[in-house]
Amino acid sequence: MKYLLVVFLLITAHIEAQNNDQNQIKEIYTSALTDGNGYAWLNYLSNQIGGRLSGSLQAQQAVDYTKKVLDSMGLDRVWLQPVKVPKWVRGTPEFAYIESDPGLTNNVPICALGGSVATPFGGIKAGVVEVHGIEGLKTLGKEKIQGKIVFFNKPMDPANINTFQSYRGCSDQRYSGAAEAAKYGAVGVIVRSLNLRLDDFPHTGAMSYGDTPVGDRIPAAAISTNGAELLSATLKLNPGINFFFRQNCKILPDTDSFNVIGEIKGSTYPNEVLVVGGHLDSWDLGDGSHDDGAGCVQSMEVLRLLKATGYKPKRTIRVVLFMNEENGLRGGKTYAEQAAKKNEKHIFALESDSGGFTPRGFSFDCDQANFSQVESWKSLFEPYLVHLFIKGGSGSDIAPLKNDNIVLAGLRPDSQRYFDHHHSANDTFAHVNKRELELGAASMASLIYLFDQYGIK
Structure with missing residues (x-):
């Protein structure tokens, strides 16, 4: 009988606590x-x-x-x-264009990645090589990258319901892309914005040069997803195009x-x-x-x-x-x-x-x-x-x-x-x-x- 009473009291206390929790919430x-x-x-x-x-x-x-x-x-x-x-600090607004032929250009939206160095005062214009993630650098090798701008164009995976999983799957190209590309002689990097939709908003974010000496650091910028699609399509039609970008950011x-x-x-x-x-x-x-x-x-x-x-x-x-x-x-x-x-x-x-x-x-x-x-x-x-x-x-x-x-x-x-x-x-x-x-x-x-x-x- 005492046992049943104890059980009854415990159940009653539990129900009361649950009711209190429900009411408070x-x-x-x-x-x-x-x-x-x-x-x-x-x-x-x-x-x-x-x-x-x-x-x-x-x-x-x-x-x-x-x-x-x-x-x-x-x-x-x-x-x-x-x-x-x-x-x-970001400095004055960034500017970029794709040059298909001398004098024939298409402006594209970019923004400097947080922590990037600036371009030279007049900007950088160079040929472009496209890779789908950092692992693509090794495939191309220094001979094809030296003196070029590396275009990291690995998109977020739309198949994932958890979009943060898609973000983590390609954020390394933004964070470490410049440090890795510099090892192959690249003069700059352009990174596809981490965004699942196609639009004209470039998305910034933190990047790191790791242990790259200050004098060897190269500028890094994000390009909007529409801009990335245009750059990729243009490269397929004409691999000899140039890309120009200018940014004035600095680290204080x-x-x-x-x-x-x-x-x-x-x-x-x-x-x-x-x-x-x-x-x-x-x-x-x-x-x-x-x-x-x-x-x-x-x-x-x-x-x-x-x-x-x-x-x-x-x-x-x-x-x-x-x-x-x-x-x-x-x-x-x-x-x-x-x-x-x-x-x-x-x-x-x-x-x-x-x-x-x-x-x-x-x-x-x-x-x-x-x-x-x-x-x-x-x-x-x-x-x-x-x-x-x-x-x-x-x-x-x-x-x-x-x-x-x-x-x-x-x-x-x-x-x-x-x-x-x-x-x-x-x-x-x-x-x-x-x-x-x-x-x-x-x-x-x-x-x-x-x-x-x-x-x-």
Whole structure:
């Protein structure tokens, strides 16, 4: 009889806890969809400040603005964490054309890759060799590449439903293409934009010269997908064409910047920290609304939603707006270093850096015991159609926190349109849907709530 009573009490307690969770999550979603602030914050970040390249005036303005917003939210603590960041500037707009015959040219849209050196003042004009990925360099060899511009034309694979898988499948040509092509005597590289659709927007992104001596570095630019198609077709008709491009970018000394941090102190386990964040910097071609203004305002909204619903956290919940994800990851590395130095106990970290599109679920970097706990919460998210829970990556900025005692997670929105905007002038506030953004913030706040309630295994 006692055994049956204990079982009854346990079942009753479980049902009550589940009802409490359902009610709290419903309140979070209702508050986000009827009284959300994130869209207005993003409007200011995007349209009043704009693109926020690390080390720029706009990046500092974003630091000042987001700190002001966090200060107004009645958090227990708000502060700036100093970060030394690289400073690369684009300079005057880039220019390029395909020369089929002397005097017969077609202009094509290009943009310098982040971290590239400039062309000579008058630009570069040379013959072109096309390769489909870095592996194509070895096939051609130095004899065919010496003195030429290498055109990397490996497209993103349209067959993958997960577009990030397609991105990873060809991003090496953007990141390492110039360093590899220089070994074969190339004078410059042009890289097909990492974009699944055909349009006229060139997409920038970080590149690296590795250990290439400064004097041997060659300029690198991205060409729009329409431009890449035209260049490839023209080369097939006339392999002897020339390509001209000019860019005036430069690398300046590292400069001072900040991570922006705010927290609500936990009432029961204040030494256990849960982090939610995105990266405050962006590329300079658009206004960085999807990458990653959306993730920043969603993360700020998580703390506001918890306060608005009257929830009192057991553990310390901290929002971190990381600086310099795009071309250095200095913010994420600095935050992890400082956390380790202070012996802070981080048990969970969540990042939003995949755009402000409709949320589908989360990916988790954790052991099986913690993933099993996460899977037990899936039914709580099903009413909101946010129940894709998978093992996988989390986020670049929170990755440096990884150890055996933390669960890392990433918000996974629908990815089909993300690369239409990623790192291009097409990443603007006009392409963010208010309701989709709010659903993402509510989903993040709900997951933070559950980890605060139940901790990790």
